[in-house]
Amino acid sequence: MTYCVGIAVGEGLLFVSDSRTSAGVDNISSHSKMHRFGVPGERQFIICSAGNLATTQGVISQVERDIRRNTDVHLLNVANVGDAATYLGGLSRAEQKKTEGNGFEASFLIGGEVLDAACRLMLVYPQGNHIVSSDQTPFLQIGELKYGKPILDRVLALNTTLERAALCALVSMDATMRSNLSVGTPIELNLYRRGSLTPGAHVVYTEDSPYLRQLRNSWDEEIMNALTRLPAVNWSGQTQ
Amino acid sequence: MTYCVGIAVGEGLLFVSDSRTSAGVDNISSHSKMHRFGVPGERQFIICSAGNLATTQGVISQVERDIRRNTDVHLLNVANVGDAATYLGGLSRAEQKKTEGNGFEASFLIGGEVLDAACRLMLVYPQGNHIVSSDQTPFLQIGELKYGKPILDRVLALNTTLERAALCALVSMDATMRSNLSVGTPIELNLYRRGSLTPGAHVVYTEDSPYLRQLRNSWDEEIMNALTRLPAVNWSGQTQ
Structure with missing residues (x-):
């Protein structure tokens, strides 16, 4: 499995990803799941991937190839993050169709900014379509997402600083790594400042x-100490 | 869905369960998932259930019927918690077999103590077999377990007090309720003191x-404050 979080707050974007890939517990290895593309002063994209490793590697290779060959549509000529997500979804569908059978799905987080367009964070589904993060829920996750979701739900808001978002994302990743062996180091962290x-x-x-x-x-230690300060359970009433 | 936790520490047993049942988001209701049986001075059992509501209600009804009819094996005459778990697993299998098709599985936590036998916590799988909690991992969960697992992993040990276990279980339940709409109040909490x-x-x-x-x-508030006290992210090195 995989765990990646993207956070979109007022100050910008924050991404964290693990690097464990596995085809069963006896076939584990490490691959980076975070990829960055951009032209300084003009555009920046961060992509995180989850799912079938052959598919995600095929998609990222195609992204690089399209840039080299300067095709009609690639990451360095799209007008905004939405167009980039649509492009990425198309590559993912095409890559999955190359292989017969099931289990070749992949999901992507893509965030970034293009000059004169908005700074955005999106999630590309295996079906190729995508959603954008909201002001109310300023984060998106892919992979093994449940263990690390409560801390994000409690902490993140649009006015959360990127520094705090980074700590929150690392705690979310730590919780996931501890509870699930299929998520593991190296951990990558990326902070993009809006504008x-x-x-x-x-x-x-x-x-x-x-x-x-x-x-x-x-x-x-903080969690242990926090528990000691919680209001004690009142056992006296049947319903309270 | 459902979320129930059983904790077995040196001092005794702690259970927490939610009460939401749903057959889709437009068909939600509340049913207690915690059931207690015992004879003061001789034996006590606490059972929590997850899964198909018809199956779990059928099983609990059978438990009560067997006690009333004083059958050869029932909760008030078994020798220990292990025998009780085997009995419960048998009832669950029998109840599932009454219905054709899939999706009628149920899981149970059963904990308690019989005079002259050990205080134990067990998990009964849909297949009818069971496992017992360990000194290293002194808790068992059924239902929607991932959201609430990290706090249990961080906090619980054999020497955790029952009061702290109760707070930890309530925080675990709160995290699950907040991240997953299919888990909801009323919340039941039960504390059994060993011996x-x-x-x-x-x-x-x-x-x-x-x-x-x-x-x-x-x-x-504690989580927010704890984040401010964490060591700041050091962005200076590529690898650290």
């Missing part, structure tokens, strides 16, 4: 990352 | 419960 049109800050945390360990230990 | 052999403390929280609202608000 910058330059590649955002990008960092990779490997399994032995001191920062990731420190974050997990700190969060465990 | 007591008397019915444990039991409380029901309805949708407008001030305590439940207070708990959610406190937890949200």
Whole structure:
């Protein structure tokens, strides 16, 4: 499996992705699931992928090939993020159709900004269509999403800072990694500041990352302490 | 869907269950999923159920009927929790076989204690077999389990107090309710103290419960504050 989160707040975009791929517990390896494309000053895109690895790799290769060959439509000439999502959905459908049978689905998060167009975050479904994040729910997830959803639901709002969104996304990823073996390091984090049109800050945390360990230990301690401050259960009434 | 957690720590057992049943979003109602049986001073059992409502209600009715008719094997004459789980699994299989087709599966948590036998927590699968909780993972879940698992993974250990286990279970339930509409109030909580052999403390929280609202608000605030105390993301290095 995979776990990727995209967050779209007022300040910009934040992405986190894991790198574990598996075809069963005895066939595990690591592949980056975060890809960046852009022209400084003109456009920036971040893409995260989940699903069948052959499909997602085929799609990303085609994205790169189309840019090299300067086809009619590619990421470096589309007018906005919506058009980019439509293009990506088309590539994904075409790639899936190359193979007979089921189980070759893939999902993508795509976020970014094009000069004179809006900064947006979208989710491309295996069927090729897409949705956009909303002001009320300023995040989208792909892959193994349930473990890490509650922290996002509690914390994120449109006015959340990118720094806080990054911490929230890392805690969400840590919760998922701990509860599900099919999600694992390296973890990639990318922060794109709205209007910058330059590649955002990008960092990779490997399994032995001191920062990731420190974050997990700190969060465990915070959760333990928070529980001690909750209002005690009142057992006296049958209904209260 | 449903969400139930059973926790087995040194001090005893803790159960939490929701009450929402649904056959689609336009057919929602409330049924208790927690059932208690016992003879004070001799034995106590707590059962939580998930899955097809006709199956779970059929099984619980049969449990009550067997007690009334004093059949060869029933909850008030089995020697221990393991035998009770085997009996429950048999009833579940029999109930499922009454109906043709698929989708009539049910899962159960059963915990309790019989005089001169161990205090135990078990999960009965739809197939009728069962597993027991371990000292390393002192909890079992049925139903919509992923949203609420991370907090249990972070907090619970064999030496966790029942009071803390109760708070942890309520936070786990709150996370699940918030992220998944198919899990909802009333919430039931039951605390059984090992060796007591008397019915444990039991409380029901309805949708407008001030305590439940207070708990959610406190937890949200704690999480927000905890995030501000985490070590800041270090963006300087490519790999750290």
